[in-house]
Amino acid sequence: xxxGIKNSxxxxxxxxxxKSTITFDNExxxxxEEDGEYLTLDDQxxxxxxxxDEHIHGCNNHDAMDxxxxxxxxxxxxxxxxxxxxxxxxxxxxxxxxxxxxxxxxKDYIELDNNAGAKVLGIHLEGPFISPLHAGAQDKKNIVKFxxxxxxxxxxxxxxxIKEVTLAYEENQNGMVEYLVNNNIVASIGHTDCTSSLLxxxxxxxxxxxxxxxxxxxxxxHREIGTVGQVMLNDNVNCELICDLHHxxxxxxxxxxxxxxxxxxILISDSMRAKYLxxxxxxxxxxxxxxxxxxxxxxxxxxxxxxxxxxxxxxNIQKPLNLTIEEASDLVSKNPSxxxxxxxxxxxINEGKYADLTIVDKDFNVYMTIVHxxxxxxxxxxxxxxxxx
Numbered sequence: 305x306x307x308g309i310k311n312s313x314x315x316x317x318x319x320x321x322x323k324s325t326i327t328f329d330n331e332x333x334x335x336x337e338e339d340g341e342y343l344t345l346d347d348q349x350x351x352x353x354x355x356x357d358e359h360i361h362g363c364n365n366h367d368a369m370d371x372x373x374x375x376x377x378x379x380x381x382x383x384x385x386x387x388x389x390x391x392x393x394x395x396x397x398x399x400x401x402x403x404x405x406x407x408x409x410x411k412d413y414i415e416l417d418n419n420a421g422a423k424v425l426g427i428h429l430e431g432p433f434i435s436p437l438h439a440g441a442q443d444k445k446n447i448v449k450f451x452x453x454x455x456x457x458x459x460x461x462x463x464x465x466i467k468e469v470t471l472a473y474e475e476n477q478n479g480m481v482e483y484l485v486n487n488n489i490v491a492s493i494g495h496t497d498c499t500s501s502l503l504x505x506x507x508x509x510x511x512x513x514x515x516x517x518x519x520x521x522x523x524x525x526h527r528e529i530g531t532v533g534q535v536m537l538n539d540n541v542n543c544e545l546i547c548d549l550h551h552x553x554x555x556x557x558x559x560x561x562x563x564x565x566x567x568x569x570i571l572i573s574d575s576m577r578a579k580y581l582x583x584x585x586x587x588x589x590x591x592x593x594x595x596x597x598x599x600x601x602x603x604x605x606x607x608x609x610x611x612x613x614x615x616x617x618x619x620n621i622q623k624p625l626n627l628t629i630e631e632a633s634d635l636v637s638k639n640p641s642x643x644x645x646x647x648x649x650x651x652x653i654n655e656g657k658y659a660d661l662t663i664v665d666k667d668f669n670v671y672m673t674i675v676h677x678x679x680x681x682x683x684x685x686x687x688x689x690x691x692x693x
Contacts, residue, residue, distance in 0.1 A: 307340025314351040317652035328659045328677030353637035354389025354660030359572035363579035368393040371405035376413040381421040384673040384681035386613040387662035390423040396589035397431030397442035407461040426467035434495035435472035440520040441608035450480035470515040472496035473506035485510035500534040517543040536563040547617040576609035618668045
């Protein structure tokens with residue numbers, strides 16, 4: 305195991321990309337040099353904070369809803385190739401036994417502390433508390449209204465590992481947001497037909513995030529700006545965004561950035577099991593999906609998750625939006641860590657935070673991924689030098 309990275313281009317919190325040396329000390333970052341083997345990088349490489357994907361269903365023919373520890377393990381071991389060092393395993397609106405089985409398997413994986421690759425930070429429960437008017441690729445027959453006893457069963461099955469919940473506020477005004485806030489769970493508006501004025505009330509109660517903004521939610525009209533308009537206006541809401549340029553147009557992305565600013569946007573993959581695989585027929589949440597021409601769709605044409613890699617999301621928008629490498633990096637590191645209230649542990653490179661790192665070039669091609677100070681992915685084309693000090 306390497307001891308750290310020496311005299312290389314590193315994005316240090318509050319300092320930008322500078323020549324620096326970091327040491328891995330009990331899985332965390334230190335700026336004190338110690339004896340051991342260090343990695344030294346050519347100037348073409350940049351060390352960034354590890355990427356965090358707070359909304360991902362699966363990849364490599366496995367899905368968080370498959371309900372087995374092995375499925376989560378394969379997802380975790382696969383994601384490191386795109387620079388992801390941690391993620392929320394995301395569930396779907398399915399029948400209750402399937403949800404409980406999925407929650408249990410994710411919990412078991414987390415608590416077994418399988419060191420397969422990217423760390424599972426917890427669970428993003430996407431549904432079943434959503435709107436049938438904006439179900440997207442979620443099965444409408446399994447949509448339910450919030451019930452404390454039902455949600456308590458989810459918390460019990462997950463052993464309190466649920467960190468974020470997507471909900472339709474207009475369908476669940478029976479204390480759901482307050483309940484989530486009291487349990488330190490991020491309440492995210494999504495799959496919703498919520499009006500602007502009603503959403504204001506939900507935000508006052510504690511909604512702080514918007515699930516895959518624009519997609520599966522009430523859009524903007526000049527007399528009723530809807531869910532999209534209200535999340536653009538309100539500074540208390542962070543916005544997830546799928547930047548595969550299929551879910552959201554480049555102009556819509558620019559509009560969101562202009563209204564929200566760079567600090568309030570979180571890039572997600574929302575990827576499903578077909579990521580890294582060939583075109584063909586797959587499933588998502590029990591529904592048949594066709595993957596073709598870079599998209600995943602139901603048979604009626606509805607987008608059904610994505611096959612997006614998070615580093616490619618950065619490639620898609622960095623230059624068109626004129627973002628610096630640091631600004632782009634924050635969209636997949638600092639911003640999601642703050643949204644999940646984990647910025648004291650991950651999301652940037654600084655003393656005492658976990659040594660979760662992604663080594664890229666200026667085009668966000670991934671060459672090495674380090675999780676808690678351990679190398680989990682090395683690109684065959686990576687050229688590096690190891691030195692002993």
